[in-house]
Amino acid sequence: MSTARRLQSGGLIDRSRRIRFKFNGKDYSGHPGDTLAAALLAQGVRRFGRSFKYHRPRGVVGAGAEEPNALVQVGEGALSTPNLRATQVELYEGLTARTVNGWPSLAFDVGAINNRLSRLLPAGFYYKTFMWPRSAWMRYEHHIRRAAGLGHAPSLPDTDHYDKRHAHCDVFIAGGGPAGLIAALGAARSGARVLLVDEQTQLGGTLLFAPVAIGGRTGLDWVSELEAELRSFPEVTILNRSTVTGYYDHNFLVVNERRTDHIGPGQASSKTTRERLWRIRAKQVVIATGAIERPLVFDGNDAPGVMLASAVSTYIRRFAVAPGRSGVVFTNNDSGYQAALDMVSAGMEVRAVVDIRENPGASVLAAVSACEIPVYRECVVSSVQSGFQGLKRIELAKLSPGGEDILSHKGLINCQVLAISGGWSPAVHLHSQSGGRPRYDSAKACFVPGSSVQAECSVGACGGSFTLAACLREGADAGISAAVQSGWPGGYVDVPAVKEFAQAPIQPLWEVPAGALSGNGVKKFLDFQNDTTAADIKLAAREGYRSIEHVKRYTALGFGTDQGKLGNINGLAILAKALGKSPDEVGTTTFRPNYTPVTFGTVAGRTLGEQLFDPVRKTAIHAWHVRRGASFENVGQWKRPWFYPRDGEDMHAAVNRECLAARNGVGVLDASTLGKIDIRGPDAARFLNLLYTNNWDNLQPGRCRYGFMLGEDGMIMDDGVTTCLAPGHYLMTTTTGGAATVLTWMERWLQTEWPELKVYLTSVTDQWSVMSVAGPYARTVLKAAGCDLDLDGDAFPFMSMQAGQVAGISARVSRISFSGELAFEISVDANQGLALWEAIMVAGRDYDITPYGTESMHVLRAEKGYVIVGQDTDGSVTPVDLGMDWIVSKKKDFIGRRSLSRSDTGRPNRKQLVGLKTEDPSRVLPEGAQLVNSRQEAQPVPMIGHVSSSYSSANLGRSIALALVKGGLSRMGGTIYAHLMDGSVVPATICEPVFFDPENQRTKS
Amino acid sequence: MNMAQPESRTSAHLREAQMLRIECPWCGERDQEEFQYGGEAHIVRPESPDTLTDEQWADYLFNRANTKGIHAEQWCHAAGCRRWFNVLRDTVSYAILTVYRPGEQPPGNIE
């Protein structure tokens, strides 16, 4: 039975064309200009979903972004988008949509049983019922979420593209209604660069459905004229189908522009991105976002057929859809009467206007009386009766003078549509996001913008000015003044005349008393999407909730995709009354970005995947590693070879082979990723003395020294070897991940604390390729590679550097070792890096030279007890904790020194670095394993340490681990236990952290 | 100078959330994503740390004003000239009142 219908004439639709689409699997059609909601209403669809908690049937309430019920999933597969508002979805040929609420089907819904059990589902029912025990919540959650609906994320990767644009403007205008349009004109005529952003398909705002004349033209003609003039200015940009989703600091605004959703997937050229995220910096902002009509809160106000009065007018006048055959208006202000007149114009039978007030405005009264519509003053709709297809009739009742009670039952009125208006809430979202604090205006019964914190102003309805004349006047003034404040001379706009009648004041009634027919199951809905009722708010107040922010979270008021655009003000007013406060005292919840939901694609833009999300850094030798079949690991932004498996080898086998080669033959490691900082200046040594814990005064040119850098809190921050290249010239190496941080750290001290030091820093990380040739044959291989230096022990001692030629390439050769082997580190111009690497591989062929990766590097250094900053230290470890007191100078100040003698850093029982040998040598402890004192202890068991590094060592034929253990340095030889996730307990013996060659014979050989 | 440990690299998603406009004294006004925050300004490293009590050292090391209102703080133009400078910023409105170079004192007329 179709109760609604398309009108023969009128509306902003193109009747000459028909668009076919599917909704819940059924075929429908509409016209260009329609939204999905309008086309479905025109074909008699009244139910758009089931509600979240009680699974009551729900219809369309609004006509725009505020719509809480008609949520749809649009499109299929990879291009599917969940939770779109059918009131904002434009039709295109072949569109498919389905309701997101109502599993297993819209008509038969198991969740509806919740409606009958509703006494068991009060406010906070999740917390009360399901959160304890936790395991029960895990079990219920799946079913609740499924029954509750909301859309599904696409299961395939999004094939659309998204972009970001950055823009600067003088005057940014949010909203293309009458106030925003004339503001844009004022700013444009003043010469300003203007960005006008409007959410809808076409400009006009309320003029798209309001029957008004402006300066002798229809509202729409006036819009067309203005738009044509605006588009003639080269510095004016107009964004349609674009939502200002956020207003941030320093007049930074984010706009979501939807470019192709209205033409459907696959229709746009391949170069057109689906959406754009605009990042805009504005000198001045004019907010002209209008107001959102409030529902009235009465029993059964959620029945399909109960709609906002402005939505009824919109469907009739903009979309030429009569939403039913008969209608009633229920209002507390003059604006609701327009819906009665519009319903009459659509040929609907309007059976009553129910007005809470004693004295409606004379002009609106006269207008509806002329149509012979009865007006019931000081009356309310106290309940409704509805069936499978929605609203059937309303109960009319006389209100007591204070509005607290029903005086008398006045009968039932049959109607399919109830147009409700509880007044208007200015869309203060952007003002609030900008830092403003909305204040309550009791005469207008709404929150209006407070003082501006940033360079913004609100004009028209979003500023609480609800007449068209005020919108135009304020808009023109604001546009010109914003241009002037951004440095332009100012222009002139003739504010056109409009004919408006005086309005009688609104009379707020935040909650309508229940009627005689209501019975036990009274439900007056505030938040349709979350099924939050007036009773829920009052229950929260009785249970002790006072803050609107807490009540919101307890009752889920305003949690949905609509973010409480309809219900929040009613909810806070009801809370205020329950607490005996004014709405101003209760205040609003925080209006956070985004204004409407934004797709993840838009947020991500092109910052996707491994290449674009974060830069990837590769060494000059990378291609060789790839050819060799290396597995890579990420270290900071770098790709480093992790290990080089040969045919059939797993990681363990490859690492064992690489480690044995480095100890018994020769290995080579690409060490190019280490951070390298060139330090120059007469005060360079003085600066190094301040940065590092050890002494740098006596380091001669050609010599290298290892150092720890501490934070001022005394904790290890970075480490590395620094070489003196010449007097006043050093090359510092840092950890791979710490390079940028260390450079910034050093610059900061130089610039802010010690500007008198003459020291200059340059990052040279990318300029050098570095490879470490390590193992007993390292010297032999270097000689075979044509190194022109005398590499023998006395001529080239450990921890020294010489410049020379290797394979005909100019190189710095350093005798330093992180493996504990005889090792030479060769640094060459990065452009020569691959050539040198290949020359070394050729020279080492006879010795089976083995490239090794970071995993083997880790094993080799752990065998020697060398720490890795960030793995064996975690920001709470001092050099003393590592047993390395020798590196801490007693003779000079350095960053962090004073902290080493603080009571906590000096106490004996700190976590200290030790080695661990498991009793079962084949057992490798997991890194991160917690260590305790005994096999079995009463809970809670004191944790006395953790494993920081742990490996299987092929060279030692057993597992080894490094650990940080409380008082560990004094517990050598003791036993400690690791309790593992699988329940097993692994005993281990505490030992010195140096497992291999404790005398350092090899590095010096 | 503000010590303990320097901030780590800012990840991509955090860069999106930065929206101040900051005037580098050397390069001019740029978006916040070019800058790195450095905490409270005008904290001078003690000349002779050894002469300080633990409490005095901890005061230098850890205690900050946590100002509500106008706050003198350090910023670095990390993705520009790499230089550090000082900013007076209102921690309530996030308005930046002025910028000045290291070693300089804030202008006295700022309310």
Ligand SMILES: [Zn+2]
């Ligand atoms: Zn700069």
